[in-house]
Amino acid sequence: MTEFSLPPIQTTARDDAVLKALAGFVMQEALRPGQRLPTERILAERLKVSRNTVREALTRWEGLGLVERRQGSGTYLKAAVSPDMLHMPLTLAGGNDFTGLMRTLEIRRALEAEAAALCAIRAGKAEIAEIGRKLDLMEEAFHSRAGMSAEEDWEFHQAVYRASGNPLFEQIIAAMHELFHRFWEHPLGVRDFGHASFPYHRTIYERIAAHDPDGARAEALKLIATVEDDLKRGAANLKLSDLK
Secondary structure (H helix, E strand, O other): OOOOOOOOOOOOOHHHHHHHHHHHHHHHOOOOOOOEOOOHHHHHHHHOOOHHHHHHHHHHHHHOOOEEEEOOOEEEEOOOOOOOOOOOOOOOOOOOOHHHHHHHHHHHHHHHHHHHHHHHHHOOHHHHHHHHHHHHHHHHHHHHOOOOOHHHHHHHHHHHHHOOOOHHHHHHHHHOHHHHHHHHOOHHHOOOOOHHHHHHHHHHHHHHHOOOHHHHHHHHHHHHHHHHHHHHHHHHHHHHHHHO
16 A cells, blocks of 8 residues: 555544545545555554544444454454545434335335436446446356345445435435345245346346437346345235234
């Protein structure tokens, strides 16, 4: 990692100042999601604060879905950051019941449809190629593991959010990661949940690659419609089970 320097923090709001300084470091070093941050010791030395202050600041970032701490490996960036970003922790009343999942799906519908449309407008050749690569990995996993491609599916959608040109998409989704991931955990006991959505990942990609925002939005809405159908199917099956 290249040498870097950060000014000492001279403020009572030290945790906020550390977050701003950390974001400045990330931009200065051009770190991208997936790359590792310096150790807490190094950051504490450069900022002239205690390791505990750095640890608390990173805990806030972790709660916002901006970093991931890996045991024995370090702290890794999960989303784009900047010094002027606002920290807005989300407290979400989700749940694995039908009502909670439908509420989450309504948010997912709005985000995914718009992100796909913006991606079709703004994505360059390299970004489209990356989305295509994630799609290939997802399709390979789906076929080789009998539809079990949750992580690859998530990575495909993350690539679309990232290429939308608006970092807020990726940051909001990162903060809602746990809530959104419930759609890949066989909700409501539906073992083939999400299988019907599989072909729409490729049609979304094709519309993005064709720079067709209306088409990309339409295909994303079709994908979400299949998820809604699966939720309704699961709720109906549970209701029948309760009647027996």
